Amino acid sequence: MKIGRAQALQAQAAGVAPHVDMNPVLLKPSSDTDAQVIVHGKAISNMQAQDYHDYKKVAMQAVLDSHQRLVNQYQVIMVEGAGNPAEINLREGDIANMRFTEAVNCPVIIVADIDKGGACAHLVGTLELLSASEQNRVVGFVINKFRGDITLLQSGLDWLEQRTHKPVLGVLPYLMDLQLAEEDAIQANQTIDQDDIRLRVAVPVFSQISNHTDFDMLRAHPQIELTFVRQGQRISAADLIILPGSKDVRADLELLRKHGWDKDIARHLRYAGKVLGICGGYQMLGQTTHDPKGIEGTIGSSKGLGYLPIHTTLHSEKQLTHSQGKLRLQADVHNNGIEVTVSGYQIHVGHTEREDGFNAFALLDNGQLDDGQLEGCISADNQVAGSYLHGMFDSPQALQQITAWAGADTDKVDTYASQQEHELDRLADACKAHLDWQKIHTFISNQTKSKHHD
């Protein structure tokens, strides 16, 4: 079952369990022109933009079915649009914006990001490009991410209301360093304690990087300096290099070599640094990756970096599982002999075999995939490790143990879930203080009444 991170976060914010109906159709871009289409949590296929366009009629029905199920279950349903309601090239066949609101007859609030500039022009222009009935369902505007003196904005807001005859329902302030899970873009902003950096982590950014939210907890840790190494840059001095997941492991392996990152990794290991691979990054650290059916790219095999005694073959079925177990990683510091629990999720098409006699990364409680209960691998010299477990840093003990393995004694931090809860509270407080709830409640109760009359 797969839903977008944004929808899972919205469910957490609303205090309800996430469900696929909250994200009936999910597109996971696999390149600039195609995406994996996931309907009701199940992958349908990889589609080119044009094919998806034709598929939208089917997808719309899935969206409406989900909406109906939610209506039967909840009193208030808030739907977030995707992209922009005025993308005229995509309006025909749209399933995520105004066409959906017309189909289910719901009021609309348009939100503009003033940090990017041109917010008034954006709102007036967007409204202008909607049809008359769509315009009628817009009940107001919200300005988001405002910083500065609000009194200077007031004349602009007055103008906007006069011009459009729609109310501004609030101006939300820019919340500094809000650390909420992002969908596709890599988040790199960090607040670190410069005088107390204990671990420097470098993550090369592959073209097809996946699951970059694995790094959110490292980024949120005040004693860990996390650097995303972009293409064209070299990996500079660090304590730990982490190779992230990838949607096209063999192509990204080639990219890694093209940028000289293989040499940087070799040098880093000569200087006794540690290297960790997650999922696709784990596969790259092995001996070989075979793709006999061309699942991710061209048919063929690629030689890995050769640091771990593992062999991977890509299959057509994607495996998806949640796992929990005990870390096998031995820490040079902070090793008090206590077994550390690690948990995470696995999502991959690769099947990996570890050569006999080598250490695993973790012993899982109920391992089902690949090498069974013993998951992942650690090199004989204890310098290189790899695992399929996404989210391995989300539990504070595992984070502490892995950073200890990498040579640093870091303080224990909040769990990922409670850190997200704290950030959601910040956002909720801002919404409570700055939105016109009286008006918003009126829209909601009118809507509920009209539904009862339907």
Ligand SMILES: NC(=O)CC[C@H](N)C(=O)O
């Ligand atoms: N999330 C990932 O890194 C996936 C790795 C690889 N593409 C696989 O599916 O096996």
